[in-house]
Amino acid sequence: MKEGKGVWVFIEQRGGKVSEVGLELLGIGRELAGKVNEKLEAVLFGYQTGSMVDELGAYGADTVYVADDPLLEVYNSDAYAVLMQELIEQYKPGMMIVGASNIGSDLAPRVAAKVNTGLSAHCIGFDVDEHGKLLGKVPGFGGAVMADIICPEDYPQMATARPGFFQKLERVEGRKADVVKVEVKLRQEDINIKVLGTSKEELTARPVESADVVVAGGFGIGGEENWKLVEELADALNGSVGATRPPCDEGWADLESQMIGQSGKTVRPSLYIGLGVSGAVHHLVGIQDSKVIVAINKDSKAPIFEAADYGIAADFRQIVPSLIEELKSITG
Amino acid sequence: MKELHSVVCIKPVPDQRFWDKISLDPKTQTLRRAGIPVALGPLDLNALEEALRIKESRGGKVTVVSMGPPGTEEILEWAIVLGADEAVLLSDRAFAGADTLATAYVLASGIKKLGDVDLVFLGNESLDGSTGQVGPQVAEFLGMSHLTHITKIDLTGDNKLEAKFRIEFGSIDVEVKTPVVIAVDKEINEPRLANIWGAVWAQERKINCWSINDVEVDRDKLGLSGSPTQVAGVTTIELKRKGEMLTGEPADIARQLVKKLQTDKVLPEA
Structure with a gap:
């Protein structure tokens, strides 16, 4: 795409709960949306998402695009990537930020390839240049240098953001986002990946x-x-x-x-x-x-x-x- | 059971032992990497190992594919010593300066030329770039599904397998139809070491070098000019901080520190 408007953030959910990194993205997304004077829009895929949508409004989203379907209950790269592509092509966002969690790092590059745009990986900071372009700050070679990555011509300008680097906004009870319901036509038979189950580790010490x-x-x-x-x-x-x-x-x-x-x-x-x-x-x-x-x-x-x-x-x-x-x- | 053709994508990375010799050219804002030896990344070895084990249990063959400048042959030779059957180096000036999308495009063009492929393996992320983006993007260009962060694979049929996708504090178990692109984590296996027979095996194998004329590609999607992302600037990192020294008796220092960390919001309030 050669144009786009709006700052999108992907909201990862697990077990019906919005992940912390999703809320952090709303924080940095709000800052970027202010700089380019555009809306902050959240994208949520899941099942029985009602209370999660409310949370996203409370944490600062202007709009929430929500796809609610049993197929989306657990992350599935086939389903999520196809759906995200459809959404991007329909609504044409200017920027799209995804958390650099394992799920986000699995999804974002596939989506970037599908819509043929650039993706800055694992950013630890963001800025906007004088032309309103997104700059993703990426450390390299063990951290001795920092590069500003830009996607000058294609939209959406995509980036993944390291969890833990951005502050979420203060929760405002009762703050509401506009909700756009996304129709899910995709069925399990249409895709190659099938989720068999999930497991959770009880960790004694965090890595x-x-x-x-x-x-x-x-x-x-x-x-x-x-x-x-x-x-x-x-x-x-x-x-x-x-x-x-x-x-x-x-x-x-x-x-x-x-x-x-x-x-x-x-x-x-x-x-x-x-x-x-x-x-x-x-x-x-x-x-x-x-x-x-x-x-x-x-x-x-x-x-x-x-x-x-x-x-x-x-x-x-x-x-x-x-x-x-x-x-x-x-x-x- | 059907024999499987596995492809393993490997990437030459600057040998970690020499990273402190890499410097930044202030004029061109590029990294001076000349003279730094290349090596096979650790996760590339896990990817290769998984493909070799499948070949040993099911029959079939393993082809290693890499994109890089001339000189990259040595890491492909190493993959052959370890047991790969064939090796392809995609090398052309037109490929240089590629970001992940343009890299994935070239790798996919090479894999397409190989014909029937059941499994494409990669390390989950490379040692230097660490983006982890190439796997899913190769999959898109090949029209295959992709899996990343994989710690376990079970072949459950001729055209399907089960895999464990590691996520933070847990995992997602999936079943996928082949062909599929799989990016592996280090927990998946313990890579083998080379043995004497590897060198004998390698003598009978050759590395195919393919240039832009050997693969079907759109020139506009190659290299630096075909890369949607660019480096707008590079800076060396300033490590200095405020360096505020705390003094006094131990109990007094502890109180001061906790108070400051609470003000900085890295410790909870009482």
């Missing part, structure tokens, strides 16, 4: 890369016996444990699942706390997307203090117990 709080230990932890302080602080914050390279080499932490940095995991928590972490660039590029960075290291010249929001130049063995005590007062 570090998707944790909202990360407590990471560095070589300054000094030994396995001290490593449990890292774990205790993570527990007190209901967070996950990460590490720099040396603790993994020493066997205090797990290389595969816990190492953060250029050749390991990239974390994007709201809160990162580094204990005994010196702050090598290799590690810093893996934590730079954290909302708040706290560093505790007894070496006051450690480079991590410059890259931190809050620094404490002290022995973590003295600070951590006090911190755990203080946290009890807010978690109860």
Whole structure:
């Protein structure tokens, strides 16, 4: 398409509940819609969607396009992609943002190929240039560089957005969106993929890369016996444990699942706390997307203090117990 | 049972051990990658492994396909050493600078030329770009269904299979009719290591290099000019933050910190 109007966000739902990333997209979508002076429109596919539609109005959508059918109860790439293509061709949006969850990352590229447009992947920020074009901010090569991706000629300008990077709006009870019901003609016989079932994992510890709080230990932890302080602080914050390279080499932490940095995991928590972490660039590029960075290291010249929001130049063995005590007062 | 022809799409990526040697050219805003060795990405090995296991259990063959500049042959050779039957390198100046859509278009043109294909495997995302977009887009150009984030496959008939799609904190189990494009996760299998026979096997195989003249493509959809997305600018990242130091007795520091984190809304209020 060579033209389009309106900022669309795809609302992922699971088990009849709107996903958090969908609400976050309404937040960033509202900002973009304001910049280009267009409407913010949500697209919801599911079954028995009534209460979800109300939620989307309360969280800022001007319009909700809703397709409600048993075939759409659980995500199915065949069904969702075909339906989305029909919707885009009929209503011609200017921008379309999809969450970079596993479902969103599965859907968005197929839809982009179907409507022959560009898709910026896994954006962590958005802006609009002087011509009203969407700029998707994408980190590359372990995060050492950031690229602005643009789709100059085709519509909709599509992007996927990393979960956890955008703020949802304040919920306004009773705020209503215009609802456009989408007819679903598609039947199971028309497509190749059939959903057999779903399962849910009960996770004891969240993987570090998707944790909202990360407590990471560095070589300054000094030994396995001290490593449990890292774990205790993570527990007190209901967070996950990460590490720099040396603790993994020493066997205090797990290389595969816990190492953060250029050749390991990239974390994007709201809160990162580094204990005994010196702050090598290799590690810093893996934590730079954290909302708040706290560093505790007894070496006051450690480079991590410059890259931190809050620094404490002290022995973590003295600070951590006090911190755990203080946290009890807010978690109860 | 029917023998299956699997295609595995692999991508040359800069060897991870040399990533800190990659720098940004401030003039052209492109990455200086010259002289950086290429390697097969870890998930490409899982994709290849899955195809090889299907060949071993069902019969059939495995073809590896890649798009890249000359020099990419070495990763295809490696795939053959591991057990692939045939290899195709799609290489042409006209393909260069492609985004995911233009890349998928060329890969699909190569796969179409191979004729009957039952399964197309890819790693769920590459090590460098990590977009995970090429699989679903190849599927669109081939007119096949696609599955991504797959951690398990069971062949349940000549023309269908069951698969587990990993999603955050759970999974969706699906049945799909073949042909299908499948992007795999690392949990799907443990890739094999090369053995001595691989090198002997590889000596009898050759890598087919196909240029723009060997595949049916629309020139307007190729390379940089055929890519709907472009890089509007590249910046190196500033790692500096406010660096506010907190001092005092441990209990006092803990109180200050918690208060600040509450103000920043990363910790809940009491």
